[in-house]
């Protein structure tokens with residue numbers, strides 16, 4: 001019996017039609033079917049935040065979502081965050097403040113921060129609640145917080 005499903009997703013403004021098993025995680029669909037390996041997979045149980053993408057405007061852990069649940073959704077991954085004018089302010093600030101070392105956690109952190117930035121959450125919430133959803137084994141968070149401060153200082157300059 002064929003148990004696969006055909007689904008349609010929009011990822012980084014491009015429509016995709018996928019054939020997948022109902023159990024396929026969104027993270028695996030992005031990485032293995034669409035080749036978007038910037039979405040990293042760490043724990044696969046919702047703890048580390050490395051797999052975070054933006055689904056219909058909300059930061060979501062893609063390891064906790066089935067690809068079939070994302071049918072019809074608009075998904076953004078780290079590959080789609082930079083615009084025609086260059087990097088998003090969060091990306092620029094992470095670069096300038098050296099808010100990363102190995103970079104494994106970085107795409108997920110950037111996606112959560114970009115979603116928060118767009119919503120205009122207060123900087124203190126970004127530094128605590130938003131960043132608190134991510135584990136980084138390298139930086140100790142000091143430089144990531146410096147990047148948040150720098151990005152939020154320019155909040156309002158970018159949609």
Ligand code: FES
Nearest residue numbers: 042043044049063
């Ligand atoms: S891989 Fe999804 S939260 Fe860790």
Ligand code: FES
Nearest residue numbers: 101103136137138
């Ligand atoms: S930069 Fe290495 S895990 Fe965060």
